Amino acid sequence: MTLPILPKPGDACHGFRITAVTPLPALRGAAVQAIHERTGAKAFHLAADDAENLFSISFPTPPPDDTGLPHIMEHSVLAGSERFPVREPFFEMLKMSMSTFLNAMTGPDCTYYPVASNVRQDLFNLADVYVDAVFHPLLAEKTFQREGHHLAPAKPEEPAGALTVNGIVFNEMKGAYSDPETRLYFTWLHGLLPDTIYARNSAGDPAAIPNLTYTTFKSFFARYYHPSNALFFFYGDIPTADYLAFVNERLAGYDRGFTVPAIVSQAPWSAPRSCEDVYPIGPDDPATGKTYLMLHWLLGSALNGA
Numbered sequence: 001m002t003l004p005i006l007p008k009p010g011d012a013c014h015g016f017r018i019t020a021v022t023p024l025p026a027l028r029g030a031a032v033q034a035i036h037e038r039t040g041a042k043a044f045h046l047a048a049d050d051a052e053n054l055f056s057i058s059f060p061t062p063p064p065d066d067t068g069l070p071h072i073m074e075h076s077v078l079a080g081s082e083r084f085p086v087r088e089p090f091f092e093m094l095k096m097s098m099s100t101f102l103n104a105m106t107g108p109d110c111t112y113y114p115v116a117s118n119v120r121q122d123l124f125n126l127a128d129v130y131v132d133a134v135f136h137p138l139l140a141e142k143t144f145q146r147e148g149h150h151l152a153p154a155k156p157e158e159p160a161g162a163l164t165v166n167g168i169v170f171n172e173m174k175g176a177y178s179d180p181e182t183r184l185y186f187t188w189l190h191g192l193l194p195d196t197i198y199a200r201n202s203a204g205d206p207a208a209i210p211n212l213t214y215t216t217f218k219s220f221f222a223r224y225y226h227p228s229n230a231l232f233f234f235y236g237d238i239p240t241a242d243y244l245a246f247v248n249e250r251l252a253g254y255d256r257g258f259t260v261p262a263i264v265s266q267a268p269w270s271a272p273r274s275c276e277d278v279y280p281i282g283p284d285d286p287a288t289g290k291t292y293l294m295l296h297w298l299l300g301s302a303l304n305g306a
């Protein structure tokens with residue numbers, strides 16, 4: 001096993017300070033943690049003897065409500081940026097790169113932008129597009145309307161007829177909500193963790209998505225998509241210093257901004273609770289055998305040392 005050259009704790013490295021280096025024999029690698037001194041951006045390199053490298057940027061994006069703001073943001077930042085002003089850089093990258101993984105995901109509390117490749121230059125090319133997408137997206141109002149919601153004729157052949165809500169995320173979530181098990185997932189999150197951000201739907205409830213305004217959308221971006229709130233994750237055999245130099249160059253011009261405070265956990269309950277929800281079925285479908293039941297136990301925290 002040959003690990004890439006590792007820095008030492010306390011080292012200064014391309015605008016970053018190395019805060020910890022932890023050998024991870026079980027993973028045949030080491031974890032390098034670093035913080036960008038000017039902006040506070042965090043970096044974590046899982047250094048391993050593996051030519052398949054991964055570069056990922058994530059931001060904690062606590063949803064303010066059920067409008068799916070973090071999800072619509074994820075779609076929209078990948079719809080053109082200052083240096084790559086094409087409509088769908090994401091799909092261009094898919095077609096033209098040697099990536100082994102390329103995606104973007106909205107979680108309940110965080111949004112991730114990972115790319116992976118076996119070819120070093122390919123990886124940095126892809127990372128360049130992603131970094132520009134998350135820090136300098138165009139975020140035009142038209143993009144927000146297309147990805148989020150807008151009104152369109154209910155029947156395309158009757159352009160002056162009745163209007164209905166349309167939008168890529170809106171339609172995606174209408175599809176998701178038509179699956180009873182997806183509904184069940186959101187219902188239990190809401191019922192189980194009512195006092196936390198997990199009670200809100202970061203992907204978007206179709207009933208709430210049309211309430212999202214472009215102004216709220218833009219201010220969410222300014223607050224959360226800032227280096228001070230960013231976590232860079234790298235995996236593989238490219239030296240930590242090379243990754244940090246790449247990131248540092250792209251954080252030029254940024255100072256310290258907003259950092260999301262730690263997420264508050266749900267306070268334990270004094271007694272068990274139950275909650276119920278309903279879902280639609282076809283007009284001719286029998287209602288028998290269509291009930292879902294779910295039971296949860298509190299097992300403890302998954303956090304390190306908690």
Ligand SMILES: [Zn+2]
Nearest residue numbers: 071075169172
């Ligand atoms: Zn989506």
